[in-house]
Amino acid sequence: MIAVFESLLSATLSAAPALVFATLGAVLSERSGVINIGVEGMMRLGAFCAAVSALWLPTPVALLVGMLAGALTAAMHALLCLKARADQVVAGMAINLVALAGVTFLLETWFQPYGTPSIAALTRHRFELLEGVPLLRALNGHTWLTPLALVLPFALHILLQRTPFGLRVRTVGERPTAAATLGIPVLRLRTLCVVAGGLFAGLGGAALSLSVLDRFEQHMPAGLGFMAVAAMVFGRWSALGAAGAALFFSAGSALRISLGSGVGGIVDAIPQGFLLALPYVLTLLVLSLQGRRTRPPAALGTPWSPETR
Amino acid sequence: MPEPGRFRRALPSILSVALALLLCLVGLAIAKGSLPLALEAYGQLFIGGLGDIGGWLQGGRITLITRPLGETAIKASLLALVGLSVAVGFRVGLFNIGAQGQMMLGALAAAVVGAQLSLPAWLHVPVCLLVACVAGALWALPAGVLKLRRGVHEVISTIMLNWIAISLIDNWLAVGPLRAAATLGASRSGTDDVQVTAHLPRLFGALSRMNFGLVIALSALVLVWFWLFRSVHGFESRVAGLAPEAAQTAGIAGERRVLSGFLVSGALAGLAGAVWVLGTEFKYPGSLGAPYGFDGIGIALIGQNHPLGVGLSALFFGLMRAGGTRLQLFGVHKSFPELVQGLALLFVAANWAWGQLLARRVRPETGAPGANGDAMRPPLPPGENRVHGAEAGVGAPNASHDDDGATGTGDRTSSPLSKAEGGER
Numbered sequence: 018m019i020a021v022f023e024s025l026l027s028a029t030l031s032a033a034p035a036l037v038f039a040t041l042g043a044v045l046s047e048r049s050g051v052i053n054i055g056v057e058g059m060m061r062l063g064a065f066c067a068a069v070s071a072l073w074l075p076t077p078v079a080l081l082v083g084m085l086a087g088a089l090t091a092a093m094h095a096l097l098c099l100k101a102r103a104d105q106v107v108a109g110m111a112i113n114l115v116a117l118a119g120v121t122f123l124l125e126t127w128f129q130p131y132g133t134p135s136i137a138a139l140t141r142h143r144f145e146l147l148e149g150v151p152l153l154r155a156l157n158g159h160t161w162l163t164p165l166a167l168v169l170p171f172a173l174h175i176l177l178q179r180t181p182f183g184l185r186v187r188t189v190g191e192r193p194t195a196a197a198t199l200g201i202p203v204l205r206l207r208t209l210c211v212v213a214g215g216l217f218a219g220l221g222g223a224a225l226s227l228s229v230l231d232r233f234e235q236h237m238p239a240g241l242g243f244m245a246v247a248a249m250v251f252g253r254w255s256a257l258g259a260a261g262a263a264l265f266f267s268a269g270s271a272l273r274i275s276l277g278s279g280v281g282g283i284v285d286a287i288p289q290g291f292l293l294a295l296p297y298v299l300t301l302l303v304l305s306l307q308g309r310r311t312r313p314p315a316a317l318g319t320p321w322s323p324e325t326r
Numbered sequence: 327m328p329e330p331g332r333f334r335r336a337l338p339s340i341l342s343v344a345l346a347l348l349l350c351l352v353g354l355a356i357a358k359g360s361l362p363l364a365l366e367a368y369g370q371l372f373i374g375g376l377g378d379i380g381g382w383l384q385g386g387r388i389t390l391i392t393r394p395l396g397e398t399a400i401k402a403s404l405l406a407l408v409g410l411s412v413a414v415g416f417r418v419g420l421f422n423i424g425a426q427g428q429m430m431l432g433a434l435a436a437a438v439v440g441a442q443l444s445l446p447a448w449l450h451v452p453v454c455l456l457v458a459c460v461a462g463a464l465w466a467l468p469a470g471v472l473k474l475r476r477g478v479h480e481v482i483s484t485i486m487l488n489w490i491a492i493s494l495i496d497n498w499l500a501v502g503p504l505r506a507a508a509t510l511g512a513s514r515s516g517t518d519d520v521q522v523t524a525h526l527p528r529l530f531g532a533l534s535r536m537n538f539g540l541v542i543a544l545s546a547l548v549l550v551w552f553w554l555f556r557s558v559h560g561f562e563s564r565v566a567g568l569a570p571e572a573a574q575t576a577g578i579a580g581e582r583r584v585l586s587g588f589l590v591s592g593a594l595a596g597l598a599g600a601v602w603v604l605g606t607e608f609k610y611p612g613s614l615g616a617p618y619g620f621d622g623i624g625i626a627l628i629g630q631n632h633p634l635g636v637g638l639s640a641l642f643f644g645l646m647r648a649g650g651t652r653l654q655l656f657g658v659h660k661s662f663p664e665l666v667q668g669l670a671l672l673f674v675a676a677n678w679a680w681g682q683l684l685a686r687r688v689r690p691e692t693g694a695p696g697a698n699g700d701a702m703r704p705p706l707p708p709g710e711n712r713v714h715g716a717e718a719g720v721g722a723p724n725a726s727h728d729d730d731g732a733t734g735t736g737d738r739t740s741s742p743l744s745k746a747e748g749g750e751r
Contacts, residue, residue, distance in 0.1 A: 118667070240492075300486050
């Protein structure tokens with residue numbers, strides 16, 4: 018039984034970082050009042066650029082390239098939403114579509130249609146000390162992204178809830194005009210948050226291609242970006258809640274995979290499809306139960322300009 | 327609506343598509359290292375969609391034209407139906423990202439009814455289409471109800487419903503209970519084959535694969551246009567989508583109009599699934615294979631959420647899709663048209679900026695942009711953004727109420743969207 022739990026924990030910890038980072042990116046962007054439904058596309062570009070650059074560059078640098086790709090995509094989102102005042106959901110979906118088709122196109126042009134060649138993945142760390150301890154054993158064999166994914170939510174929480182900067186970000190997301198009256202540069206702050214959110218999403222994507230796998234695969238991130246959006250809503254737009262939801266969703270999919278590989282006898286009774294659908298059904302259920310109490314940032318999705326009253 | 331504005335309203339879409347085409351041409355020329363090659367690829371793209379007219383004129387067989395046109399019609403009818411689905415959603419003020427899931431439900435329903443029921447042909451096809459519509463509408467229903475009763479934002483709920491559909495259908499039903507039994511020892515993927523009585527008839531026999539789906543798509547476009555722009559119910563639905571408060575004041579049962587509009591949206595997506603299964607696949611092959619639902623968003627927005635525009639953009643991108651397979655001769659992936667479409671959507675998304683740009687170019691000397699002189703375009707309903715602030719019941723002090731309405735630079739497309747933009751989730 019402990020072995021089952023250990024393998025489950027281990028699978029969760031190695032899969033979770035990608036989702037956690039993407040979720041935090043979405044939280045940061047949306048708390049500043051910009052809908053970010055383009056996480057999927059940002060992750061895809063991040064994963065692709067990281068994997069491609071890892072063919073030539075050392076892997077940690079490739080990780081940075083992936084983050085940068087996410088940030089650049091997010092900058093495009095910011096330009097569309099804040100400068101051109103596009104509908105933010107439409108802009109996000111457009112980014113998803115461009116990333117989907119564009120990466121497929123580049124993949125086909127440069128490599129094979131199904132993915133890039135293998136690259137050197139990030140090193141997985143093992144500690145002799147933990148090897149003999151039950152349960153803690155599961156902490157072995159992960160990249161340094163895993164501890165980062167466990168610390169970063171707290172860091173973002175403190176940043177958003179306990180610093181003047183975070184207060185400004187939240188004000189810009191709730192009452193932009195009030196913020197502007199106080200001299201806070203609304204649009205600049207929103208741009209910053211969107212781009213930083215893209216940095217996180219790119220990191221999440223890079224985690225997929227550099228840590229979870231050792232190459233970019235055609236279907237990446239296979240809906241993980243949308244799951245990040247779900248986790249953000251599930252966690253009520255708070256950094257800790259959203260990261261918790263992301264961990265929960267990751268555990269759910271780890272459970273499904275380990276059940277599928279025959280660790281329990283339950284898989285015959287419950288079809289895999291149900292387990293796959295579980296996080297989404299749960300999100301819907303929670304949303305419908307919470308109803309109007311789930312309150313997003315008040316100014317979410319509304320364009321703002323200095324002439325707004 | 328005043329007639330003169332029509333072309334002007336279509337201009338951002340046309341320019342966006344042109345810009346996307348140009349950008350992709352440059353990209354292709356750089357990737358291949360030669361501009362003539364890229365131009366030739368573009369030529370082949372359109373020949374692949376329109377047919378090799380030159381070859382036919384020089385005495386080639388008629389199938390040189392009919393085959394490509396048939397492929398174009400197949401792709402275009404699917405795109406038109408999904409695009410129409412999303413457009414109807416926008417018109418009643420809801421962003422239907424769930425067309426993908428609704429289409430899957432419709433496709434599966436059509437495949438099951440088409441395979442399991444034995445009916446005469448004149449009855450079998452309509453029954454399949456009807457069941458698919460109902461299935462699609464049923465998959466849209468939770469999102470609509472959750473939006474109206476519990477204030478759950480439809481973008482989130484339809485994304486969830488998409489993934490629930492994918493999990494349940496592609497990972498369970500299509501590979502489990504509904505999977506076709508192995509024949510002659512060879513296992514088959516997807517569901518049982520649809521009976522011949524449920525196949526959509528081909529319009530030109532052996533000349534092309536063009537099938538009755540084209541007729542279905544065209545009639546759907548006309549019917550939706552008539553409903554939205556020539557019927558009281560449709561008018562009320564649009565009002566309810568544009569300005570729920572105005573609808574309420576005018577005594578329109580706004581919520582019911584929005585819900586019924588959203589069900590129509592789901593039904594259209596389901597219909598697309600049925601046309602796909604009964605027209606070309608003849609079974610549910612295990613997955614939808616392409617993000618049709620997302621394509622629908624692109625088609626709807628590039629078509630400015632108008633049935634005519636949706637039809638035209640579906641035709642254009644259907645043509646490119648059909649020709650896309652020809653690009654593989656040049657070593658270009660057939661996803662190239664999707665890239666063009668994505669970029670075009672990206673540019674169309676900047677609708678407001680296009681409005682500014684065009685207004686500046688056409689009337690450089692109007693002085694303050696706030697002047698309400700521009701009679702060419704229908705003004706945006708004032709207070710568009712106020713709507714959801716009030717609806718959310720959080721008493722946001724209309725922080726978002728900008729002066730779009732006064733400048734008249736927004737156009738009709740942007741208005742139903744802005745309600746979908748957020749506010750409540």
